[in-house]
Amino acid sequence: MAQIPTSISIFFIFTTLVTVFCFYQSSRSQKVITVALVWITIVGILGFLGFYRVQNTIPPRFLFLLTPGLLFVILLLFTKSGKMFSDKLNLKWLTLLHTIRIPVEIVLFYLFVQGYVPDLMTFEGYNYDILSGISAPMVYYGAFVKNWIGKKGLLIWNFICLAMLINILTIAVLSAQTPIQQLAFDQPNIGVTYFPFVWLPAVIVPIVFYSHLASIWILLKSIKSKTRLKNN
Secondary structure: OOOOOHHHHHHHHHHHHHHHHHHHHHHOOHHHHHHHHHHHHHHHHHHHOOHHHOOOOOOOOOHHHHHHHHHHHHHHHHOHHHHHHHHOOOHHHHHHHHHHHHHHHHHHHHHHHOOOOOHHHOOOOOOOOHHHHHHHHHHHHHHHHOOOOOHHHHHHHHHHHHHHHHHHHHHHHHHEOOOOOOOOOOOOEOHHHOOOOOHHHHHHHHHHHHHHHHHHHHHHHHHHHHHHHHHO
16 A cells, blocks of 8 residues: 555554553453454454465455454353453443544545445544544543433433444445445445455454343343332
């Protein structure tokens, strides 16, 4: 990616590491940081070697960027040990983590300018995800510092931001050069198949996705428990 300044690549590497750090802070689990660093290393090496850029393969190499992380999220949500892990996560850090979506959107815009992703995937197109990043510190302040936002308000915010994440994820998948491509044929989504931007779908997206789902899980349990206590 000769046209992309080295500073943008370094900026994105830092963004990825901050994402992992925030998630580690929410869990305080050494296993989390170990698994994350191993996965980052594997994906990074494959990305550097051009593994994900190979086309006309079955299954498409692009799937190997998204599928493993999302499968891991499913395991965390639907297994007994995974649910126990989710219960112990820190809501404050899970909320602050979404601030990372601001630098991610900046990087996506640079990739668009250089012709590596379509405008659909930027805040100039149909990607509203930057609103999640901008609102995250405000929601954190209102919910955990001033107590202006209750659990129901925090729950609604997580649902809205999750919807915006699913929106851009759908656009990204349908814009990628795969047999199911439906969008952006003139400027497809190829930027995330290059190192270090492979970490966006493989690392950052699963962490952000899981952070919303885990927060929703924790908040629903808390609200349900509080309702039971009132009724009793």
